[in-house]
Amino acid sequence: MKLTFIDASHPLYPQELELRYQVLRAPLGFDRSSVKFPFDAESLHLVAVDDGRVVGCVLFHPEGPHTGRLFQMAVEPSRQKTGLGAQLVCTLEEALVARGIQEVTLHARAHVAGFYEKLGYEVYGKPFVEVGIPHLHMRRRL
Template structure:
């Protein structure tokens, strides 16, 4: 498997592929979809995608929160590629990308089912569980070095 990970411009064909993947994996199973308003504000975000050949198999979004803090969100990997290092590669790429842009901290709202994944990557849980998009989440963070 030759995995290619790259930053994708907002509103490009690759961006819309990523929106479709995020919708299928993260939203549709919960009976949710994106609103035009939610997608319209993503122009300020960084969009990272993972491909094998021509196939988009994973993606994530980095949203600037402050001068040195990014929120990682909408991390999605096609089910048939989960457990094969794609998510880890995406997160590691995002961390390096963030550092290169001068960010020092990543924060995220992890689904309860993904907390152990982020713990293995060096993230820390903060606070109590909370509900977001109808399911339990945890606030997590990592200082980048």
């Protein structure tokens, strides 16, 4: 398996979008258009590729010179709980530190907040509902 950074013009981008849809939106009843964000082109995309297939991804959108938001973290269901998600986040964070990013925020689905807490993220603010399910604000200083 290889972790690689891509952008919205890369040939693997459609596979990334499909993985994001299948893991994050289809189970909630959303359509495919709900997975693409207006700022996808300005975001950093890290994908895990195995045998030519995207099996995991995480994105980061800068929101200031030293901060930004991690979003659309998705791992193929058969590969969840294997360490791939943590590997994606840690690899992304290494690249962010090299770019001068000092803090990462995210909106975590409440049922996976523990995953991010193990990686050093802390809950802040009040819980909220996004895409129809409970979420928590989380952040980490790099």
